[in-house]
Amino acid sequence: MPFPVDAILFVFLLTMAVVIARRQELFSAAMLTGLFSLLSAGLFTLMDALDVAFTEAAVGAGFSTILLLGALTRTTGLEYQQRRPRTRPLMIVFSTGAALIYGTLDMPHFGDPAAAIHHHVTPDYLARTPVEIDVPNVVTAVLASYRxxxxxxxxxxxxxxxxxxxxxxxxxxxxxxxxx
Amino acid sequence: MSASILGLWNYWAVIVLMMTGLYIVTARDNLVKKVMGLNIFQVSVIMFYVSMAKVRGGTAPILVEGEETVLYSNPLPHVLMLTAIVVGVATTALALALVVRIQEAYGTVEEDELVRIDDDDG
Missing domain, CATH: 1.20.5 (Single alpha-helices involved in coiled-coils or other helix-helix interfaces)
Incomplete structure (x- = not known):
């Protein structure tokens, strides 16, 4: 069994999201959102999405964090303690999550090469890119030329x-x- | 049966992340915190699409010259998600600008206090 790097990254991401939710010092929460983006870029690399990974690392981890920090300097660095009950948001979150998980049940499995999306137009793009565009990176070819x-x-x-x-x-x- | 359901664990992990983001947006009153939650939600949605693009045993969709039988992951969701990331930053910037404006106009960015101030005025 290979070392489950992606599962470990998911655990890190989830921990970080929970800490962001609970943290009341907003500056450290903003830094954690930057780290969250950086770790998710690692996960994108594992899932073969290199272009998405470095866009996320540059834009999500870099620029968004700067924007958040800039907004914090103009507003407040500390969140107030809330005393009201949180049952309603929790109910919304759990019912939405359950509905989404129900929705995944008949989806093709993770990494399944027989999934429908890999057989519609994708083989066509992969075959035509070297002939028509002559750029090795198919993502770039589709992004800048076909679309x-x-x-x-x-x-x-x-x-x-x-x-x-x-x-x-x-x-x-x-x-x-x-x-x- | 259990093995067949386990093939979906990646999507479920992403959904749990997504719901943490949704929780921050709905349960927290601080508007900057809400924007952070929205960021987490957005990254999770992108992760969901990228998971669907992954092909087991495949490699990144950068063509290997002279090889015909390489298996590539699906490049199309990657392209769409590149656009989504960049548009997401534009919405984040606009949201934060509005938050700064609200702070200037009301002196606070806590939602419950904003509602109270509005009620007192009206």
């Missing part, structure tokens, strides 16, 4: 997001109010 418009739309979303952040934080409405 290039999709990636363009994604860039647009980032742009709109950036403009939105700027408007919310330093919009003209604020300037007008200051003059008055």
């Amino acid at each position: 290039g418009y999709d990636t363009l739309g994604e860039t647009m979303v980032i742009f709109v997001g950036g403009v939105g952040v700027l408007l919310v934080l330093t919009g003209r409405w604020r300037w007008r109010r200051r003059v008055r």
